[in-house]
Amino acid sequence: MAERTIPGGQTEEAIQAAPVESAPLRLSRRSRIEKWMFIIPAALFQLVWGWFPLVFAFALSFTDARVRGPISFIGLQSYTRMWGDPLLGEAFRVTFIYAAMSIVLTFVIPILVAVLLMEMPPRVMRWMMLLWFLPLSGIASTILWKYMYNPEYGLMQGIVRLLGLPEQRFLNDPNLVLFWLIFPGILLFGPGLIYMAALQGIPSSYYEAAEVEGAGFWRKIWTISLPRLRPVISMMLTFAIIGSLQEFYWPQIMSGGGPGSASRTVVMYLYNLWGNLRFGDSTTVAIFLFAIIMVITVIYRTFYKEDPDA
């Protein structure tokens, strides 16, 4: 990519790298009032719909709340009950396998494709990018994949037969159901756009310098592209972990948790509890999940160096 210079001769990268706290800020009285007027509406919404429900979730998990009637404090009863629940253990096992598989199989591909896509001449790249990232609604893709996965008349079975493999049961196969749930994500992956936007900010002088030093194709990816993408990769990985551990819609529609409980995730189990109006129990399950996500995120962010210059 040609590097984009802005007036003053600085590259965008140089501006991005400039320290944020450059000069102490002196605002007039009027500006200070305006500043608060900018912040307060958002802060109110964030407080009421962001933090308050979170705090309340903890409170709710110590009660036996139902739709109507009085609420009484029951201490840790929900926690002990849910801790010993074998169905919940099974749901957690399924969720972990699902999350691990989906991150291992689907996280790296968009990064690699974004790096390679940047090699195209700008005009070709723009067209490819558009065609590549055409959005298909989530609902539409469930309909499509439900059809393609049908063991009798679906396209996937046709492909399996064409390749001469034994017939698959796809979503009815308890051993492979999780793989087949993830499979569409391998073929039609997500948000490579974010990586491409970040890659655009890398000055081409970095690559030229590496070339003078004799670095080859993969070497450049490994020592320049990937380290520069680190902050974005870290953020996307955090969201991927959180998202895959609380998968609900896709397995719910595709397999309904079955066969048996082979694809019933924690959030699906929580939703069932809630359907039985066990608010306290289902909030407790959510808090278990929250605790686990927090632990995983903290561990991985401790060992992950985000700053490429450090």
Next chain:
Amino acid sequence: MALFPKVGRNQPRMRAAWWVLVIFLCGGVALHLFPFFYMIALSVTPAHEALSPTPVIWPKEPTLAAWRLVFELTTRTSMDTAVRDLMSFPFYVYLSNSLFMALMTLLISLPVTSLAAYANSKLQRGPMARWSFLFFIGTLMVPGVVTLIPSFLMTRNFPFPLPSAPLIPGTDDPFPILRIWDTPWAVIIPGVFNAFNFLLFKGFFDTIPDSIIQAARVDGGSEFNIFRRIVFPMSIPVYAVASWLQFGSVWDSYLWPLVVFQTPDRIPTSVAISNLMNRFIQAGSTSAQQAAAQTASMREILEAGLSWNGLMVLGLLQTIPIFIMFIICREYLMRGIRLRGLK
């Protein structure tokens, strides 16, 4: 064009590698276009062909029956009671519900979120800026399901996240409540502040040099005017990205609308289509009884003339608004994203 060396580009080995890359990427493009092609192909496939054991790529006898059926569902002109039973309301009712929710969310959310991000990026300094940043994005780390139940209770008895409003001390009367449950506002209001968009806006505003804003301030303008006249015109790309992302997520959201709506004519298209699909497909039937009921329901739908082809038409309809947003925003997508991570 940085990975291939500048010198020696025309060597046969390099050329071969280049063409391998081009073919790989074109293959990827074809793979991503296939779902669209296949949905269109299936939407014109007659029902019996879609259910035959040989998989369809393009139907032998294309028919527009499914499109006609969905048109009848939309306008509710059909006299056939079986068709009328498919959806309890004309499809355009659901469409307008979805559109109202998605556009209203954008209209309220973008100004609120972006102004806060601007203030955080340019008007706050030091520890105060740091703390308010964490206050705004901290909830991104919280899985949505944790707050699902309290939020649900809050929509029923706003502002109390309790199953019923508490009594005013000393009296028998409950506190006055605002019930937004079962109205479009139950979807719109919780989505007003969007933490991910905040991150997106903040990342973008951080790259605008302070000197530009400082110069405008010297010229004597209120902060809001500086934002409106100088910062906002520069920031169109990030607004495009944010509105694309948020429109898509509200339009396609399923769990939350499923939870907060009860009246059947208030649900969005995502829920309406999924309901119809669930009646058609046997998913998660845990007992023989349930399976039998589902089979009966499926037969009913088939008799009304709706099969996979009709569902594909509905799926395509569900995609069109997202598609339109994508086309409007496409110019800006790459320029609008300047994320630098969560720190």
